[in-house]
Amino acid sequence: MTLLQSLLVMALLIAASAFFSMAELSLAASRRLRLRQMADEGDARAARVLQMQEQPGDYFTVVQVCLNAVAILGGIVGEGAFSPYCTALLELWLPERQAQTLGFLASFLLVTSLFILFADLLPKRLGMAHPERVAVLVARPMRWSMRLFKPLIWLYSSAADALLRLSGLPTQRDERVTSDDILAMMEAGARAGVLAAPEHQAMENLFELDTRSVVSSMSPRDRVAYFLRDDPDPVIRARIAREPFSTYPVCEGDIDHVVGYVDAKDLFQRALNNQPISLAEEGLVRKVLIVPDRLSLAEVLEQFRQVHEDFAVIVNEYSLVVGVVTLNDVMSTVMGDLVGPADEEQIVRRDDDSWLIDGITPIADVLHALGLDELPQADEYETLAGFLMVMLRRVPRRTDSVALGGYKFEVIDVDSYRIDQVLVSRLPVPAPAGAVQAATVRS
Structure with a gap:
């Protein structure tokens, strides 16, 4: 085989290896959500x-068979193509035996470098940069390859599955999407600037409704x-x-005996029309939703949806009223200051190190x-006041x-055993011992 023919075969082998490298990485890196969107x-x-x-087993079997076969052929062709020329060049300065050894090593390094650069690094970086685009481009050729090498696929896949079963390892990828996966994607989107803070x-906050x-x-x-x-x-x-x-x-009598609720709009309407306001009037007081204090915010939202209300009274296990919650309170938890009133801000940052x-x-x-x-x-505990009570x-x-x-x-203000304000300050970081000794010597 002439040098030109050898170089042509090497180029074809490198191109084939690059194709399978891109095919391998693009399928693994493709995002299912993006692919579903493209399919829709x-x-x-x-x-x-x-x-x-x-079902990626057959796909990756074809990739590995072809990559290994191409790598072996590339080594054989490359050694035969480059080794004589490298040896002849080195014989100008070295004895024949040493020149043959170093010529073989030089041709091996040259072929390996060509495959690493053009058949591995560059195609894999391309596949990682545009995984979905590359995956759809190589899909049809890979299907042809899977049909062509079907006997080999069956042989190697059966052997691999048998080994995995013997070792007790799973043979299928778990495709379930968890809340942690979604949160990680949102974190990546925020870092990339796709999502605003x-x-x-x-x-x-929306994902915390089940736990809060x-x-x-x-x-x-x-x-x-x-x-x-x-x-x-x-x-x-x-x-x-x-x-x-x-x-x-x-x-009825006190706050622990709630009989219903009244909407301010109904009261305002009577006040503007100069009508007397009496809570004993039929139809003015509506039935109130009572929820236990152990419910999560997600469960309260579901109860609001079921009864078509946006207001509930919260009671504890002794049937005593501990507070009230509205739909706006729940949405304020999710949206923060976008919904909550500014004059009721609970956390005020005084400077860089105190709140x-x-x-x-x-x-x-x-x-x-x-x-x-x-x-x-x-x-x-659920609140900052509860945290201080538990700690103290x-x-x-x-x-x-x-x-x-x-x-x-630090507790700043207490009103009838209720903690009104707490000053939170960042503690100074202690200086290293060496720095303290140096400061003492200078003084």
Whole structure:
């Protein structure tokens, strides 16, 4: 075989190896969601690639058979093509025996380098950069190859499956998409700039609805404005003016005996028409949704959907009212400041190293603001006030503090045993011992 013929065969072998390298990596790297989108848009090739991803055994068997065969042929052809020329060149300076040895090594390195660069690195980088596009382009040739090498595929696939069964390893890829997979994709999208920071946070909050208790988003008992069933007209009007809300629970005797709720729109309509307001009037007080305090926010949303309401009263295991929650409260948890009123901001950043936080702030929001993953005994409390009570093992008093996780949590204001404000400060990082000694010597 002449040198020109050998070079032509080498080029064909490298091209074949590059094709199978691209085919291998593109199928593995192709995103199923993107392929489904392409298939829905009418690309039949994307549908074929999806089928190959579901049963990739035959596909990769063809790839490995062809890659190994091409590599062996490339070594044989390359050694025969380049070794004589390398040997002849080295014989100008070296003895014949040494020149033959070094010529063989030189031809081996040359062929290996050509295959690594043009049949492995470049095609695989191309397949990684545009996996779906490459996968649909090579789908049809790969199907022809799978039909051509079907006997070999059956032989090697059967042997591989038998070995996997003997070792107890799975033979199929788990295609289930979990919430962790989706969160990881959103994190990657946020880092790439595809998702804005508020959008990313809203999506993360949405996935937390199953784990966050309704207590974390409710208005607590002491902040609930309610009416008694027998309140007279002047008392009702005064309370509306003093505490304007969209919904008011209606109680019999005290807050723990809720009989329904009244919509502020109905009260305003009567007030604007100069009609007397009486909660004993039939049809004014509506039936209220009562939910236990152990429900998650996702479960509360489902109950809102079932009864077509957006307001609920929360009770504990002793049937005592602990607070109320509205649909807006739940959406505020998801959307943050995009929905919540600015004058009720629970976390205020004072400077780079300190925050002023309301005691009833959900602990999940505190962790996010401080950049912490978790706090000790997290299953024993829902709010920052609860965290301080668990850590101190008593009702906190003003100036009480807890140092944990590189932060100091100091109680600033307490109102009737309820923690109003907590100052959270970042603790200074202790200086290394060597730096302290150096400072002492200089002083």
